[in-house]
Amino acid sequence: MTARPLLAAGPLERLSDLFWRRPPVLLTLLLIPPLLWLGIIYIGSLFALLAQSFFSIDEFSGLIQYELTLKTYGELLRPSNFDIIVRTVVMAACVTLASAVLSFPIAYYAARYARGRWKALFYLAVMLPLWSSYLVKIYAWKMILAKEGIVSWVVEGLGLGFILDALLGIPVLGGTSLSVSYIGTFIVFVYVWSPFMILPTQAALERVPGSLLEASGDLGAGRGQTFRHVILPLALPGIVAGSIFTFSLTLGDYIIPQVIGSSRLFIGQAVYAYQGTAGNIPLAAAFAVVPIVIMMLYLWVAKKQGAFDAL
Amino acid sequence: MRSSQRRERAPLALKLAAGAGLAFLHLPILLIFLYAFTTEEKSYVFPPPGLTTKWFAVTLGRPDVWEAMGLSLRVAALSTVIALILGTLCAAAVSRSRFFGREAISLLVILPIALPGIITGISLRSAFSIMDIPFSTFTIVLGHATFCVVVVYNNAVARFRRTSASLLEASADLGANGFQTFRFVILPNIGTALLAGGMLAFALSFDEVIVTTFTAGQQQTLPIWMLEELVRPRQRPVTNVVAMFVVLITFLPILGAYYLTRSGEETAGGGK
Numbered sequence: 001m002t003a004r005p006l007l008a009a010g011p012l013e014r015l016s017d018l019f020w021r022r023p024p025v026l027l028t029l030l031l032i033p034p035l036l037w038l039g040i041i042y043i044g045s046l047f048a049l050l051a052q053s054f055f056s057i058d059e060f061s062g063l064i065q066y067e068l069t070l071k072t073y074g075e076l077l078r079p080s081n082f083d084i085i086v087r088t089v090v091m092a093a094c095v096t097l098a099s100a101v102l103s104f105p106i107a108y109y110a111a112r113y114a115r116g117r118w119k120a121l122f123y124l125a126v127m128l129p130l131w132s133s134y135l136v137k138i139y140a141w142k143m144i145l146a147k148e149g150i151v152s153w154v155v156e157g158l159g160l161g162f163i164l165d166a167l168l169g170i171p172v173l174g175g176t177s178l179s180v181s182y183i184g185t186f187i188v189f190v191y192v193w194s195p196f197m198i199l200p201t202q203a204a205l206e207r208v209p210g211s212l213l214e215a216s217g218d219l220g221a222g223r224g225q226t227f228r229h230v231i232l233p234l235a236l237p238g239i240v241a242g243s244i245f246t247f248s249l250t251l252g253d254y255i256i257p258q259v260i261g262s263s264r265l266f267i268g269q270a271v272y273a274y275q276g277t278a279g280n281i282p283l284a285a286a287f288a289v290v291p292i293v294i295m296m297l298y299l300w301v302a303k304k305q306g307a308f309d310a311l
Numbered sequence: 312m313r314s315s316q317r318r319e320r321a322p323l324a325l326k327l328a329a330g331a332g333l334a335f336l337h338l339p340i341l342l343i344f345l346y347a348f349t350t351e352e353k354s355y356v357f358p359p360p361g362l363t364t365k366w367f368a369v370t371l372g373r374p375d376v377w378e379a380m381g382l383s384l385r386v387a388a389l390s391t392v393i394a395l396i397l398g399t400l401c402a403a404a405v406s407r408s409r410f411f412g413r414e415a416i417s418l419l420v421i422l423p424i425a426l427p428g429i430i431t432g433i434s435l436r437s438a439f440s441i442m443d444i445p446f447s448t449f450t451i452v453l454g455h456a457t458f459c460v461v462v463v464y465n466n467a468v469a470r471f472r473r474t475s476a477s478l479l480e481a482s483a484d485l486g487a488n489g490f491q492t493f494r495f496v497i498l499p500n501i502g503t504a505l506l507a508g509g510m511l512a513f514a515l516s517f518d519e520v521i522v523t524t525f526t527a528g529q530q531q532t533l534p535i536w537m538l539e540e541l542v543r544p545r546q547r548p549v550t551n552v553v554a555m556f557v558v559l560i561t562f563l564p565i566l567g568a569y570y571l572t573r574s575g576e577e578t579a580g581g582g583k
Contacts, residue, residue: 010330016489023408025488030404031416034397034460038419042457045434052437102335105328113321124569131334131511131565133518135537136554140339142541143355150342150357195336223322252427255521259541268429272524275433285437288430292561295426 020091053285064282071281076290081270085290088267092250094186096243099194100201103242104235105299111205126202130195138259141188145179145260175262185261192256193249198243204238205231240305251291267291334454340558342541347555352548366548376553378535386448386532387516394512395505397456406471421459431458432525439526446528454526459512465526466508466572470501507571510564518561533557 016174019026055064056071075081109123129137144150155164167183168174175181208231216226254268265273274284349359370376401420405413423431435454444450457515474497482492520534527535533553540550 005414012490013488019489020483024410027404027408027410030400030407034401034404035416036421037393037397038457038460040425041435041438041453042431043419045438048435048438048441049430058350102332105325109321109325109329113325120573124566125333125337127565127569128562129340131514131553131561132340133534133557133561135520135534135541136343136557137339139537139541139554140343140548142425143342143357144339146355148354148356160399191335191339200360248425248427252429253521254429255538257542268427271429271433275436281437284433288433291427299425305427 020268049288052281053289055282057280057282059095062279072286073261075283076286081287084265084270084287085268087264088251089294091182091186091189091266092247095189095193095250096197096246098186099197099246100239100243102190102194103197103201104239107202107205107235107238108231110198111202111208112210115165126195126198130199134192135255137192138188138256141184141191141260142179145177145184145187147177147179149179151178179260180262182262187256188256188260189250189253193246196249200241201238204235204241208234209271237305240302244295244298244302248291248295251294339546343551346551349551355547365550370549370552373549375531376533376536376549379531380532382448382530383533385516385520386451386455387513389452390459390516391449391509391513393452393456394459394463395509398460398508398512399467399501399505401460402464402467402471406468413456413533420464422462422463428458428521429525432522435522436525446526446530448530450526450528451532452525453531454522455516458519458522459516462511462515463505466511467501470504474500488524503571507541507568510568510571510580514561514564518557 023046029194053072054068056068057063058065076085106122106126110126112121146152148197152164155161164178167223168178168181170183173182175184178184180189201227212230212234213226216230221229252268254266254272257266267290271284271287274280274287278284345359346355348362348364350361350363351359358479398420401416405416431454435450438444439446439450478496478500479492482496487495518534520532520538523535524538531539537550537553537557540546544550
């Protein structure tokens with residue numbers, strides 16, 4: 001039996017000695033593959049997109065002119081295009097607000113009252129809708145909101161058909177059925193993105209010490225006052241962190257308004273339409289830059305609010 | 312004493328609001344299971360006029376569903392492998408040391424899911440067209456792996472943070488070289504976190520449609536097959552059954568990932 005020498009100087013050993021003595025070498029080796037991948041494929045593509053947005057399309061020949069110009073960005077300001085941007089941003093804001101309202105009780109209950117097995121159950125109850133298939137969720141809502149679907153059935157059964165009719169009768173927001181109205185689009189957006197709001201809100205609420213709420217009560221604050229002046233300000237970074245997702249995801253989505261909604265376009269649909277059948281890549285690229293700019297501003301504000309500590 | 316008792320009781324309004332919120336999140340998915348058995352072919356009528364299991368057999372006999380499923384599984388498997396490698400490397404580098412640009416690297420990893428998917432999609436598409444790369448399974452994987460890295464990265468970073476540096480020093484003191492330390496100390500420590508991250512990455516890729524529509528060309532993954540059906544419904548009963556299977560297939564990795572990481576504070580899946 002030959003014992004292996006403890007300090008053999010094989011190539012592997014020498015290499016690992018080098019890593020030990022010079023950590024930057026190892027660090028560089030670790031970072032090269034992911035940086036190459038993300039840097040070339042992702043950042044490179046983003047720049048390709050950005051570059052396209054500074055080209056323009058010749059109105060007569062339909063060919064792309066490879067000269068730097070701001071003409072395409074100017075087209076975004078045309079009323080028909082600007083409407084799309086405003087519509088999408090308003091929808092994203094409404095969806096974010098509604099998601100925050102819907103998520104808060106769930107997050108608050110999970111953070112303060114759920115313990116042990118209940119807590120685990122709550123966690124799974126948020127995780128499963130969060131991760132279940134995006135398209136299947138939309139499909140489910142297509143079934144639910146259809147004229148012959150479960151919503152109409154329940155509403156008719158309760159004799160409340162007139163309320164649904166009144167809702168659908170609202171100009172702009174309504175339509176012939178929920179599945180072709182803004183109301184329907186809004187409901188589905190809230191449904192699909194609100195799970196993204198719950199976990200960050202809950203994380204922020206977990207960090208609110210119970211003694212703080214007791215102190216607030218001891219000092220004579222009612223439930224409402226404690227909520228407004230203690231709980232909400234402390235939960236806000238979490239809510240803002242969640243809103244990054246709900247806002248960004250709504251801004252860029254083109255499938256939900258296409259499947260459930262009126263025929264008026266959102267930014268995502270405009271990008272898709274211009275790059276596809278219309279073949280106007282520069283305008284599509286300029287449209288795609290809009291959510292990037294809005295999200296940069298949003299992230300900048302969110303960072304000031306301390307939202308990143310709550311992620 | 313009193314305070315701990317007071318914590319036990321939630322106000323009724325809160326209970327109702329939380330319960331209603333959770334019901335809103337779960338009932339639509341349950342409905343999918345009901346509709347998979349409906350006898351109705353032409354509409355989404357509720358309640359279903361009758362229940363049948365014949366659509367399961369019809370769906371199993373459909374070659375287009377199988378082909379789409381096969382492509383989705385291939386893409387998800389490849390993307391997961393790439394994401395596992397890149398995500399682990401990145402996490403190891405970021406958690407081992409503090410260096411210039413460390414923040415920028417975490418931002419770079421998160422960016423593909425922080426920005427709307429349509430931006431990743433159209434960026435890749437314009438890059439492909441500039442460089443004359445034809446659409447293939449490879450182009451789909453390229454996109455998927457890019458946004459799957461972050462899931463693996465999140466899980467791995469959390470676990471690296473919990474792995475004490477003294478373990479590595481002890482291993483070196485006992486005569487192990489760097490590779491032995493990796494094989495016998497680091498890997499067993501981060502194994503379950505990687506498995507969990509891999510499962511989540513798989514689920515993410517298997518379900519992805521927004522980026523895929525830009526990088527697939529004429530190929531059909533299962534989500535693209537479903538999207539076609541959503542926009543132009545032609546065979547509702549088959550779609551109902553496929554939807555149910557997709558729900559079941561994505562639930563398994565999520566439950567698995569949860570089970571693997573539930574003991575730690577960094578339970579997997581918090582960030583999608």
